[in-house]
Amino acid sequence: MKKLYFAALLYSLTCAFSLYAQDIAPVIIPQPVNITYQKGVYFALPSPATISANTPAAVEVADFLKEKLLPATGYNFRITEQGDIQLNINTIPDPKLGNEGYILSVTTAGINISANKPAGLFYGVQSLLQLLPKEIERKTIVKKTWLIPTVEITDYPRFEWRGLMLDVSRHFFTVDEVKQYIDNMAKYKYNTFHWHLTDDHGWRIEIKALPQLTKIGACRVKREGKFGNFEFPKDGEPATDCGYYTQEQIKDVIAYAATRHIQVIPEIDVPGHSSAAIASYPYLSCTKDGKTFVNPGSNIAQWDSAGNFKGLTVDNSLNPSDERVYTFIDLVFSEVAVLFPYPYIHMGGDECYKGYWENDPGCKAFMQQNGLRHVNELQSYFVKRVEKIIESKGKKLIGWDEILQGGIAPNAAVMSWQSINGGIEAAKMGHYVVMTPNQNVYIDLPQGDISVEPDALTYGTVRLKSAYLFEPVPNEIDSKYILGGQANLWTEKVYDMKHAQYMTYPRAWALADVYWSPKEKRDWNGFVKRMETYMHRADIAGINYARSTYDAIVKPRVENNILTVTIETEVDGIDIYYTTNNSTPNIQSERYKQPITKEGDYTLKVTTYRNGRQIGKIISLDYNELMKRAKK
Ligand code: TNX
Numbered sequence: 225m226k227k228l229y230f231a232a233l234l235y236s237l238t239c240a241f242s243l244y245a246q247d248i249a250p251v252i253i254p255q256p257v258n259i260t261y262q263k264g265v266y267f268a269l270p271s272p273a274t275i276s277a278n279t280p281a282a283v284e285v286a287d288f289l290k291e292k293l294l295p296a297t298g299y300n301f302r303i304t305e306q307g308d309i310q311l312n313i314n315t316i317p318d319p320k321l322g323n324e325g326y327i328l329s330v331t332t333a334g335i336n337i338s339a340n341k342p343a344g345l346f347y348g349v350q351s352l353l354q355l356l357p358k359e360i361e362r363k364t365i366v367k368k369t370w371l372i373p374t375v376e377i378t379d380y381p382r383f384e385w386r387g388l389m390l391d392v393s394r395h396f397f398t399v400d401e402v403k404q405y406i407d408n409m410a411k412y413k414y415n416t417f418h419w420h421l422t423d424d425h426g427w428r429i430e431i432k433a434l435p436q437l438t439k440i441g442a443c444r445v446k447r448e449g450k451f452g453n454f455e456f457p458k459d460g461e462p463a464t465d466c467g468y469y470t471q472e473q474i475k476d477v478i479a480y481a482a483t484r485h486i487q488v489i490p491e492i493d494v495p496g497h498s499s500a501a502i503a504s505y506p507y508l509s510c511t512k513d514g515k516t517f518v519n520p521g522s523n524i525a526q527w528d529s530a531g532n533f534k535g536l537t538v539d540n541s542l543n544p545s546d547e548r549v550y551t552f553i554d555l556v557f558s559e560v561a562v563l564f565p566y567p568y569i570h571m572g573g574d575e576c577y578k579g580y581w582e583n584d585p586g587c588k589a590f591m592q593q594n595g596l597r598h599v600n601e602l603q604s605y606f607v608k609r610v611e612k613i614i615e616s617k618g619k620k621l622i623g624w625d626e627i628l629q630g631g632i633a634p635n636a637a638v639m640s641w642q643s644i645n646g647g648i649e650a651a652k653m654g655h656y657v658v659m660t661p662n663q664n665v666y667i668d669l670p671q672g673d674i675s676v677e678p679d680a681l682t683y684g685t686v687r688l689k690s691a692y693l694f695e696p697v698p699n700e701i702d703s704k705y706i707l708g709g710q711a712n713l714w715t716e717k718v719y720d721m722k723h724a725q726y727m728t729y730p731r732a733w734a735l736a737d738v739y740w741s742p743k744e745k746r747d748w749n750g751f752v753k754r755m756e757t758y759m760h761r762a763d764i765a766g767i768n769y770a771r772s773t774y775d776a777i778v779k780p781r782v783e784n785n786i787l788t789v790t791i792e793t794e795v796d797g798i799d800i801y802y803t804t805n806n807s808t809p810n811i812q813s814e815r816y817k818q819p820i821t822k823e824g825d826y827t828l829k830v831t832t833y834r835n836g837r838q839i840g841k842i843i844s845l846d847y848n849e850l851m852k853r854a855k856k
Pocket of ligand 1: 574575624641666668681714715716
């Protein structure tokens with residue numbers, strides 16, 4: 225009888241377990257190198273559960289895991305000798321795992337993660353967390369059996385540099401927000417946080433030798449609304465919109481990131497983009513006219529009638545012919561180099577407007593004395609000086625691809641943003657490269673139709689699929705020079721952390737696959753399915769993300785003087801419905817099958833459905849807008 229009862233219990237438990245099967249089939253972002261699993265067989269976390277770790281560094285990873293498991297499970301994991309979850313640093317390194325790889329094995333008896341280095345254990349732990357039911361993302365206790373599918377995973381990254389960049393100058397983010405951003409990126413095995421700390425719109429890092437930088441440079445006049453067209457500061461208007469990190473706070477962020485195996489790379493953007501520094505110390509510029517202000521989001525660019533860039537109305541570049549500028553840079557990088565324990569310091573170098581240099585008697589004389597024929601060579605002179613300063617602090621220089629202009633500094637690494645071409649050029653000369661072409665990885669650009677996306681810069685669109693299909697290693701170069709890639713979040717038009725998350729995800733999920741997973745595992749349809757799992761998890765975790773990938777893509781063109789509109793979707797299995805009579809489209813509207821060719825003035829309204837349920841937004845484009853786009 226007892227036996228029968230036990231068998232019945234076992235049966236009902238197995239049923240219960242297999243009911244969960246769909247819920248927790250192994251889905252991991254980024255896609256592991258190799259994963260096998262046994263369908264319907266699980267390990268259930270016991271309570272009280274135990275973790276073992278074989279070195280002090282492994283214990284740190286165990287502590288991180290404990291902390292992540294506690295809120296939703298309520299289980300107080302003890303660290304013991306032979307734990308239910310075992311974290312082991314290999315005594316004999318496994319060459320295929322390198323510094324960041326791991327093996328994760330879940331059997332009905334328990335969990336084992338092994339790695340050569342703590343970073344690998346940490347990534348094994350991230351995969352384990354992703355294997356747990358999505359409720360693990362909750363911050364309060366969930367009463368349930370915590371089942372983990374039995375898997376064997378062998379995993380290691382394709383690239384050593386997997387970054388996200390956050391611009392905290394255009395819009396400031398608090399220490400807690402920055403930590404939250406870092407904690408989230410760690411889930412997807414990103415290992416580099418590029419912190420864009422200075423720009424025209426605010427200097428955000430305390431430099432003790434140069435107190436004005438944060439006294440003046442960290443504050444701007446307050447403006448609300450659409451960043452980019454704000455009124456210039458008025459005479460005597462107080463600058464009340466302030467934000468910077470003290471050195472203690474910077475250390476705190478670096479330590480927080482370090483427990484997540486993320487290196488923090490500081491960017492001090494010189495010689496352009498330096499309004500905040502010049503407002504603090506006007507002697508740094510050629511003009512020295514005291515007219516440079518910490519930009520609150522005003523437009524300082526001038527364009528001619530044909531739409532070509534003419535120049536800047538405010539001088540925002542450092543004067544490369546003035547020794548005091550190098551003294552300033554030395555002071556800044558002395559402190560930066562002590563704070564940030566990682567090899568690279570990013571010196572910016574992008575978009576330096578050289579018009580003020582061209583007209584400056586000092587710069588002209590300096591160029592003549594030094595045999596510099598063009599202002600690009602003057603910039604190159606500047607970058608080489610900065611490289612010497614950075615190297616004198618025991619660090620390496622990385623900068624945006626403009627540092628190639630006029631000749632690259634001898635050991636500089638290049639972050640290629642205008643396209644991949646700067647990266648190709650640099651790699652061909654034997655320089656290391658981080659690929660960040662705006663066409664694929666600029667997550668400040670809209671990810672869907674601009675008519676339904678939030679305020680954003682619009683010189684391009686980066687749809688999820690173009691992020692996913694990005695290939696960081698061009699054919700013609702030696703792949704050893706490509707350190708990896710990043711997604712860059714510029715924040716001119718990113719107004720708060722929720723908005724930052726919306727811009728980041730799902731594109732940073734896609735790019736996690738690009739930077740971590742083997743190239744041959746790239747599979748768009750498979751990614752879409754995994755992404756949907758993560759959307760549910762993000763819902764529970766309270767992380768914002770965009771669903772723009774489900775929206776229709778409207779492509780108007782003019783053919784034989786008639787407007788023709790093609791509509792596509794980037795996700796398969798989605799139906800498009802539209803109207804041209806001003807009514808709101810739904811599943812009963814015309815289903816899109818072929819390009820729409822219709823004469824006369826009309827408004828196209830389009831939406832998308834999947835399995836009979838609306839999944840995309842309604843996009844409404846009137847005739848003028850369609851024609852405008854068709855002509856582009
Ligand atoms: C270009 S990317 C910039 C940034 C802007 C960004 C906007 C780069 C190195 N410079 O200053 O914020 O475009 O997408």
